[in-house]
Amino acid sequence: MxxxxxxxxxxxxxxxxxxxxxxxxxxxxxxxxxxxxxxxxxxxxxxxxxxxxxxxxxxxxxxxxxxxxxxxxxxxxxxxxxxxxxxxxxxxxxxxxxxxxxxxxxxxxxxxxxxxxxxxxxxxxxxxxxxxxxxxxxxxxxxxxxxxxxxxxxxxxxxxxxxxxxxxxxxxxxxxxxxxxxxxxxxxxxxxxxxxxxxxxxxxxxxxxxxxxxxxxxxxxxxxxxxxxxxxxxxxxxxxxxxxxGNELPGPDIEEVKEMILRHAARLLECKGEYTGMREMRKHVAWYTAGYPHSARLRQRVNEIETMDDLKKLLEGNFEGKQ
The missing domain is CATH 3.20.20.70 (Aldolase class I)
Structure with a gap:
C-alpha cells in the first residue's frame, strides 16, 4: 500500500x-x-x-x-x-x-x-x-x-x-x-x-x-x-x-547474517575510513549477533577488532547458527 x-x-x-x-x-x-x-x-x-x-x-x-x-x-x-x-x-x-x-x-x-x-x-x-x-x-x-x-x-x-x-x-x-x-x-x-x-x-x-x-x-x-x-x-x-x-518469513540464515555484516562493514569503511568505520561497526556486530550461541563471547571480542581482516576472523571462529 x-x-x-x-x-x-x-x-x-x-x-x-x-x-x-x-x-x-x-x-x-x-x-x-x-x-x-x-x-x-x-x-x-x-x-x-x-x-x-x-x-x-x-x-x-x-x-x-x-x-x-x-x-x-x-x-x-x-x-x-x-x-x-x-x-x-x-x-x-x-x-x-x-x-x-x-x-x-x-x-x-x-x-x-x-x-x-x-x-x-x-x-x-x-x-x-x-x-x-x-x-x-x-x-x-x-x-x-x-x-x-x-x-x-x-x-x-x-x-x-x-x-x-x-x-x-x-x-x-x-x-x-x-x-x-x-x-x-x-x-x-x-x-x-x-x-x-x-x-x-x-x-x-x-x-x-x-x-x-x-x-x-x-x-x-x-x-x-x-x-x-x-x-x-x-x-x-x-x-x-x-x-x-499473512504468513511469516523465516529469518536470515547464518551465512546471510555474516554476509550482511561484512557488506555493512565494507560500506562503513568506504564512507568513514578503517579507523572510524571499524569502531562504529562494533556495536552493529553486537546487534547482528544477539541471541546466537556464544554471542556474549563474540561481543566481548568485537571491541578488539580494528580491521576488516579482524572482523572476518572473528566471524569465522566465533559465530555459529542458532540452536
Whole structure:
C-alpha cells in the first residue's frame, strides 16, 4: 500500500526511524534494499549547520539510491530553524522532519527534542517558520507527551496540521519513559482520529504480527521501525511479506547474517575510513549477533577488532547458527 506525504510517494507503509549513531548512509541503504519505503537520517542540529560544522556535513550525506529519504532537524529557535531549512532545501532529500521526540538530556535541557512538547506556542511558531521556508513537505516526530501529566500528542498534532505539516509520526511513549514499558498505541489512534494528514505509528513494532496489529488497532497510515531494525535490516522484508500474505518469513540464515555484516562493514569503511568505520561497526556486530550461541563471547571480542581482516576472523571462529 502506497502512502503520500506532500508530493512524495512512498511505495509501502514501512519507515526506518531516525536514530542517532545508527541510521547513517550505509545502514539506510541496507534497510532500503530490504524493503523500507522511507528511510530517515540521523537528526542534525540546525545550530551546527549554521556554524558549518564538519561532522554535521558528513551526517547529511545522501546517495541517490536511497530516495525517498527524510532529513531530520532539531532545534528550538523558529527563525534559525526556518533559515537553516531554506539553506539546505536544495540537498537531495525528499522530506524535512522536525525532531520533537528525542529524550536525551543534553537535547532536552536545551529546550529541543521532546522538550518542545511542553511549549505548544513555541512549537506552532517553529513549525510555521519551517513550513514557510521550504517547498518540500515538512513533518514532525513527537511522543505521547513529555510525561504522564502532560499527554498532549493530539494537541501538538492538530497544531502541526494547522501550520501546514504534511504528516506526523507518533511514538507511543512519553519522554519520561524513554524506551521502557509498553508503547501506548491508543494515543496513536487518537491522533489519527484527530487529524487528516498521514499519521505514522511508532513503538513496539518488532515483526509482521505486531505491525499488522498496530495498523488494525490505530488506523495509522504507516509504521515507523526503530530499535527493532538494529542488526536486523531484514525486518522490513519480513513485515512487508506478512502484510501482503499473512504468513511469516523465516529469518536470515547464518551465512546471510555474516554476509550482511561484512557488506555493512565494507560500506562503513568506504564512507568513514578503517579507523572510524571499524569502531562504529562494533556495536552493529553486537546487534547482528544477539541471541546466537556464544554471542556474549563474540561481543566481548568485537571491541578488539580494528580491521576488516579482524572482523572476518572473528566471524569465522566465533559465530555459529542458532540452536
Amino acid at each position: 502506497k502512502i503520500k506525504i506532500g508530493n512524495t510517494v512512498i511505495q509501502n507503509q514501512l519507515v526506518l526511524a531516525p536514530m542517532a549513531g545508527v541510521t547513517d548512509l550505509p545502514f539506510r541503504l541496507l534497510c532500503k534494499e530490504m524493503g523500507a519505503g522511507l528511510v530517515c537520517m540521523e537528526m542534525v542540529s540546525a545550530k551546527a549547520i549554521s556554524f558549518h560544522n564538519k561532522n554535521t556535513e558528513d551526517l547529511m550525506e545522501i546517495e541517490k539510491g536511497e530516495n525517498p529519504v527524510s532529513l531530520q532537524l532539531f532545534g528550538s529557535e523558529p527563525e534559525l530553524m526556518g533559515e537553516v531549512a531554506r539553506r539546505i532545501e536544495e540537498r537531495p532529500f525528499d522530506i524535512l522532519d522536525i525532531n520533537m521526540g528525542c529524550p536525551v538530556p543534553k537535547v532536552v535541557n536545551n529546550g529541543e527534542g521532546s522538550a518542545l512538547m511542553k511549549n505548544p506556542r513555541l512549537t506552532e511558531e517553529l513549525i510555521t517558520s519551517v513550513v514557510k521556508a521550504v517547498k518540500k513537505p515538512v513533518t514532525i516526530k513527537i511522543r505521547k507527551g513529555f510525561n504522564d501529566k502532560s499527554v498532549n500528542a493530539v494537541e501538538i498534532a492538530r497544531i502541526a496540521e494547522g501550520c501546514g505539516a504534511a504528516a506526523v509520526a507518533v511514538h507511543g511513549r512519553t519522554r519520561e519513559q524513554y524506551y521502557s514499558g509498553r508503547a501506548d498505541w491508543d494515543i496513536i489512534r487518537q491522533v489519527k482520529e484527530a487529524v487528516k494528514i498521514p499519521v505514522i505509528g511508532n513503538g513496539d513494532v518488532t515483526d509482521g504480527p505486531s505491525a499488522a496489529a498496530m495498523l488494525k488497532e490505530t488506523g495509522c497510515d504507516a509504521l515507523m521501525i526503530g530499535r527493532a531494525a538494529r542488526g536486523n535490516p531484514w525486518i522490513f522484508r519480513e513485515i512487508n511479506y506478512y502484510l501482503e500474505t
